[in-house]
Amino acid sequence: MSLELRGVTKTFGSLVANDNINLKVDDGEIHAILGENGAGKSTLMNIVYGLVQPDSGEFLVDGNPVTIHQPADALAVGIGMVHQHFMLIPVFSVLENIILGHEQSTKIGSLESSAAREKILKLASEFGFHIDPDAIVENLSVGVQQRVEILKALMYDAKILILDEPTAVLTPQETDEFIEIMKKLRASGTAIIFISHKLREVKAVADKITVIRQGKVVAIADPKSTQEELASLMVGRPVNLTEKKTIHHDNAVVVKVSELNIADEVGRPLVSNINFEIHKGEILAIAGVQGNGQTELANAMVNLHKNVHGSILLDGQEIVGLSVNKSLHSGIAYVPESRELDGLIGKFSIAENLILDTHHEQPFAKGIFMSNKAVEEEAQKKVVEFDIRTQSIDAPVSSLSGGNKQKVVLARELSRPVRLVVACQPTRGLDVGAIEFVHKRILEEREAGRAVLLFSTELDEVMTLADRIAVMYKGEILSIVDASATREQIGLLMAGVKS
């Protein structure tokens, strides 16, 4: 089926999120949408799916006008969507999440899910996924949850499939598999709208690329364009995708982790025998496929994990067992993996989120009172410095686009005097312009003599930034190599092959 949007406009207060957008997706076409964080991509897709009401605009399916006021209308005309923010119910099983809204009942009214179960397993094996239909979603890693989202969209034979950053949390291998899935669907006539910040993927699958900037369509690009060309179309200026860095050696050790072990609630090991050092002005990247203990190790660095044994010395001082607050104030900046869940308080304003960690200190606190003026000034400053795209510093942080949320976290964490920066997936979901910015900031921290511990599943990012690369596999550090290692060597290590 084909889908056409005509003159879609949506404003939030004075902000024009979508400005008279026209878009046409034919059947059997993969139509990529590129745009900076906050360009209005998700808003547009949510409008098509009926989750957001447009101010004006019309939709045509196969040339016939349709009205979409709610998701049920979109589903009825055959539109399926993978949302940027998971639409999964954490306490439900995979199966329950997938059949929700499409339940089959037996004659006596009880749920009949054996057909759905079979179909899930069939789809999963067809696409090379491994999935347990009875696993509870909250116990699954983000990568697996993403697969569940994708399965949900594939289950009911959507004729028009909207994919809002489906690959943001997938590993390179998973992404490759996913690209194959998209190609198969295209071959079967499905129209696909694909949103991604990863230009490599977009170039690999897209038949057509629409570029959106500040709510307007600015270009229809050819997938054969180079990454640099696409990037500058999005951002409106030339982008330097490969940061150059200077290696320098400074031998003072800032962080020394020795014999670190982390166990889960019942004592099963999650992470074992971790040993590493990070020097002043050095970036140590922890690479690896999602779910190999990186999250636990990162949490342990600021004592967010309970069952930690071993030692972490920060400038010679033991920090294992400190409170989270003390850990942070002993000089650690912490950028958590999930910004919505752990990095920000959605209902608080941008200004408030920027001082979450220092609200009790001068100049934000004056005795028992808060100094709103100081808070405001700080926010104004950071919004400019980190290029946070927002209408107002008083807007709730939940109204920001994904990339801008990440900038708020970074702005807050890098404002304290720190010795160690722990950054987990700092560029997940960010546009190329923002990635360039974040990389620049991380390198600046390094130049300023800080130690940086970078957790990333993005091989490109690891290769660009790291001075040394540790690869984690099944809770252990398989090997620590230096930056001259090749992509292939690291890829093998990530797969658990130790040469």
Add this chain to the structure above:
Amino acid sequence: MKKMSVARKRTLRFLIILGALNLLALAKFGFGNHSTLSTTYGLVLGHEWIILHSVVVKSSTGSTFFALLGLLGCGLGFLFFKLNKTSLAGISIASISILFSFICWAATGKFIPLTGLLQGGLMLAVPLIFGSMSGLLCERSGVINIAIEGQLLAGAFASAVVASVTHKTMLGLIIAPIAGAAVSVLLATFAIKFGVDQVILGFVLNVLVYGLTDFLYKRLLIPYQSTWNQAPSFSQISIPILGKIPIIGPIFFDQTIIVYLMYAIVAAISYGLFRTKWGLRTRSVGEHPEAADSVGIDVNKLRFRNVVIAGLVAGLGGAYFTIGSVGSFGKEMTAGSGFIALAALIFGKWTPKGAILAALLFGFADNLQGTLSIIGVSVPSEFMLMVPYIATIIAVSGLIGRVRAPAADGVFYSRGESH
């Protein structure tokens, strides 16, 4: 040393406390009771098939037995704890044993009508069960229901008045759920349509129903009692065969129609919530309304419907106070049952089974206090009345495992508001 999670530590601590209490019971009620007197347990209420003889047990022996059973329960709980399974069964055995050990001691030399004690407990639990089912339906769909008390009271009032005026208990039975649902419609309209704070709203609705019934009671039901407040009441129906089983029969199967309806409702909700399409959708809107919306479920319509059904259930429960037992209406006769029902729901961890067990426990504790004072054991009545509240505090403090309310409980949903 292996560290433990907070919840597990609490469970362990609770088991240790229970063990210590059982030891104490063993020492004080068992070995410390030097009286040679016995306690007599009556096991018969009347028309069972086999008339069991009363059981006579030396009090100290009884206490000792139950204290030991309690220790066994603790051991069992600990074993399951070590195996990483739920220790709930062990904890239940241990807690109930302490109670019985205490009863044996308290009733030294006296007669305890055991069957009657249990039957009375069930009777007191009936409105609690209705109320907690109402709360369950609402909260599982994401609407906090503090107005259970008001729904019960409205049902009690309406059924008494209608049954009095028409002289038909059946009509009273029909009007009671409608009255409860009327309260629900107010709750649903303001909570779901207009996003009013649900706790405040529920509180206000309770005050409203209290005020309205008090007013009508004083102006209408007292002055014109013979027409307005002399309701007939249902009589017990003994189920053939089942009603004649010793002990169980008279407790469960010699009841009024309202109690039988309760069995049906409880069964329907327990099954429906976890086995049907309706149940899956209900739980989904209570957990994550955006996700439910995104698969085409009309969140607010489903919530509205469930809140109204909840009102029907609680209203019917209200009828139990009047036409289900004494007939006529008394001022504020629900006396806080709605709040205890809410406590049962929380103590039961928002599950049908848990809520019913909690309601039964609370009903039993209430009745025990009455029975003990009748047979002349003086336990301060306030002590037993505290049971539901203490139990709830224990529950929410996580002593018996994690208690988690539905994630979107009390959260107003409007499409596009959140991100």
